Amino acid sequence: MSWNWQEWAVALLILLCIIRIFYGFYKFFHHVRNNDNPCASCASGCELKRQLEKKQQECKEIKGNSNKNCCG
Numbered sequence: 001m002s003w004n005w006q007e008w009a010v011a012l013l014i015l016l017c018i019i020r021i022f023y024g025f026y027k028f029f030h031h032v033r034n035n036d037n038p039c040a041s042c043a044s045g046c047e048l049k050r051q052l053e054k055k056q057q058e059c060k061e062i063k064g065n066s067n068k069n070c071c072g
Contacts, residue, residue: 003011
């Protein structure tokens with residue numbers, strides 16, 4: 001089986017696409033594993049980002065109140 005240059009070029013492009021897809025998955029799960037914000041790079045408003053920030057603010061308020069009450 002003899003491949004011409006066009007078949008090699010197509011195979012290379014497909015390989016690069018597959019590598020790019022796996023790199024995207026790796027970056028996403030790497031951020032999730034490190035508890036980073038998954039929407040940090042969102043260009044527009046992200047509902048998930050808004051919910052995450054709201055939840056973090058609620059946790060800070062609860063944590064702050066519990067420290068004051070325990071020594072009270």
